[in-house]
C-alpha cells in the first residue's frame with residue numbers, strides 16, 4: 001500500500017514508518033518539522049533499507065496543504081500531525097484548535113477530492129475525560145468529551161466528531177480512531193525514540209533524563225490517589241506495539257468509523273515505572289513527592305478487548321521492555337537527534 005503519514009517525522013510516526021517499510025509498504029511523510037527533525041526518518045531508512053518520500057508542509061495552511069498533496073499518489077492516510085503538549089494547550093488554546101482542527105479539515109477535504117478513502121487517526125485516551133470513579137478499565141463505549149481538562153484533549157474529541165460527521169456525508173470513508181494510552185519506549189535498536197523539546201512533560205522521558213544525569217530528580221505528582229501506592233496509574237504501551245496497532249488498523253478498515261483503544265490493559269503506578277527504569281538502567285532515580293498536577297486522573301487503564309478481537313492485535317512487550325529500549329535510546333542519543341557536543 002502507498003501510505004501517507006502526516007506528522008510522520010515525530011515519535012510515533014517514525015516507528016509507524018519503520019513497521020510499514022518492514023512490511024513492504026510505500027511511505028510518504030508530510031511534516032512541518034515544528035516539533036521533529038528529518039533525522040529520525042533517515043535512521044528509519046537505514047534500519048530498514050527502505051526509502052521514504054518526504055514532503056515539508058504545514059497542513060493547517062490550506063494552500064500549502066493542497067499544493068503539497070495535489071500531485072501525490074497515496075491510498076491511505078495515517079493522520080498523526082498535531083500539537084500535543086497539554087500545558088501549552090492551556091496557555092495557547094486558539095493555536096491548538098486552529099492547528100489541530102484546520103489541518104484535519106484540510107486533509108479530509110483533500111482526501112475526498114482525491115477519493116482517498118482510508119484514514120487512521122491518532123486520537124487519545126484523553127477523549128474519555130474524567131470517567132466515573134467506579135470504572136477501572138476504559139472501553140470504547142465510555143462517553144467521550146465529558147470532563148476533558150485541557151484544550152489539547154478537546155481537539156482530539158472534536159476531531160473524532162468531525163471525522164464521524166464527514167463520514168455521514170461521505171459513506172465510502174473508511175476511518176479508524178485510535179485512542180492511545182501512554183506510548184513509551186523506543187525501537188530496540190536505540191536509533192529512534194522520543195525526542196522532547198525542552199523539559200519533558202511526560203513521565204518516562206523525564207525519568208530517562210534523570211537516569212542519564214541530565215536532570216537531578218523526578219517530581220512525583222501526588223501520592224495520595226486511591227491507587228496501589230498512592231501515585232498515578234497509567235496504561236503504558238510500548239511504541240512498537242502502538243506502531244503495529246496502526247498497521248493492524250490499516251489492514252482492517254471498512255466503510256464507517258470505528259474507535260479502538262490501543263493499550264495493554266495493565267496499569268502501572270509512577271513508582272512502579274521508577275523501579276522498572278532503575279532495573280533496566282542500573283541507575284538510581286532520585287525522586288521527591290510534590291503536589292498533584294492540575295487535571296490529572298488517579299488512574300487511566302485501557303480495556304483493549306475490542307482492538308484485540310477486531311484488529312487481531314495485542315501488545316506483546318512489557319513495561320520492562322519499554323524501559324530497556326528507552327534506556328538504549330537515551331544512552332546512545334543523550335541529546336536526542338541533535339548532534340552531540
Ligand code: UDP
Pocket residue numbers: 182201202203204206218219220221222231232233234270293296300
Ligand atoms: N508524572 C509525574 N511526574 C512527572 C510526569 C508525570 O509524577 O514529571 C505522573 C503523572 O502525574 C501521571 C503519570 O506520571 O500519573 C503519567 O504522566 P504523563 O504526563 O506521562 O501522562 P498522562 O498524564 O498524559 O497520562
